[in-house]
Amino acid sequence: MACTALVGINWGDEGKGRMVDLLAEAFDIVVRFQGGANAGHKIINQYGKFDLHLLPSGVCRPGVVNILGNGVALDLETLxxxxxxxxxxxxxxxxxxxxxxxxxxxxxxxxIDVLEEARLKDKHDGSTKQGIAPFYSDKNQKKTILAGELFYPDRLKKHVKELCAWKNLTLEKIYGVKPASEKEVMTWLNEYCEQVKPYIRNTRDYLIKAESDHKRILFEAQLGALRDLDFGIYPFTTSVSTLASYAPIGAGVPGVEVDRVIGVIKAYATCLGDGPFVTEYTGKKGDAFRKMCGEDEPEGGRTVRIGPIDLVASKYGTEVQAATELALTKLDMLSDLDEIPLCVGYKLNGQVITDMPFPSALGDCEPVYETMKGWKCNISTVRNWWDLPEEAKAYVNRIEHAVGCVIRWISVGPERHSIIRRG
Structure with a gap:
């Protein structure tokens, strides 16, 4: 199995970075295939703590080549x-x-991201204000600069002039703000382009040769299935595909087949950004649950929305990602609960449903819960499946049965080694 995609099952924030950091030891290459600096991958290993936004999460593994693919929104300054x-x-x-x-x-x-969110006011789409939607909009209009153009200064200067004239129609006439200056854009580019030029190359040819040489490639996603542009909770999605099926395209090798899809899912539900979130705990209940789960620190200035695991959404995410196996993260955070709720269905128009409805109906859905007995002990030092309390094993098995996919890894702590490998 040479090509593997590691993707999010829910709204993002599932712990994909820590799983890539762990699994990269078995791969030669890690490729980020979509998204931009709106990602937040937290990694803890022997080198320290890392908060990655654009860099692939395999950078801590000696000998692993990390690639930012053509599907990525390349923010030079952030990088x-x-x-x-x-x-x-x-x-x-x-x-x-x-x-x-x-x-x-x-x-x-x-x-423009900031200006548009301000224009929408309370009807905004929950942007991270990292420019992702305007960027992908421009890309689809063929109004962006390719990284390779940095090696063609005459062409680049002409292209910048053309783009400024076009973009200023939006800045001046729609938002009524100062126009973009060709000189300022070129100064910005010159400040950062020389620093990134050594990293830019024809990665398509590199990956094709690597695949033919039977190198092991791991495609790393940003966000999760429910933020996918086509299959997520539209319009509260990102502006590009978050699915494993997009991985070869966003990586630059569309002819490569993904042999294995590892989906990452949290032991409870969290959501960054706006949009329907059926199991959300609000008020004091949400504050207490956030604190218990260590999610009380804002992410990118935004409060982490939180609630019990949503098995309807997780089953849907597993299906659209075509996951062949799953990693369950942060199981240890539920160790203090006497009883653990799981959302097993939605009540919609007086009926209980177990399949994901059309996004417009999600706001009318109420969670249907069942509860399971908690294990009430510290499991952070457990490294073997059979050493887990029976109640913890039952909880994992219930999730596995509901989503219809085997759970191979269970994290019981943020550190690289805090993992249970199962099966």
């Missing part, structure tokens, strides 16, 4: 600063490559 911030690990063109076909996220993408 340069992120490379500088990683203490204890060396990042060079030998272990980090950028596809020459990746498009650049420019300063006006973030500016």
């Amino acid at each position: 340069v600063n992120e490379i500088k911030d990683q203490k204890g690990i060396e990042i060079t063109p030998d272990n980090l490559m950028i596809s020459e076909r990746a498009s650049l996220l420019l300063p006006w993408h973030k500016e």
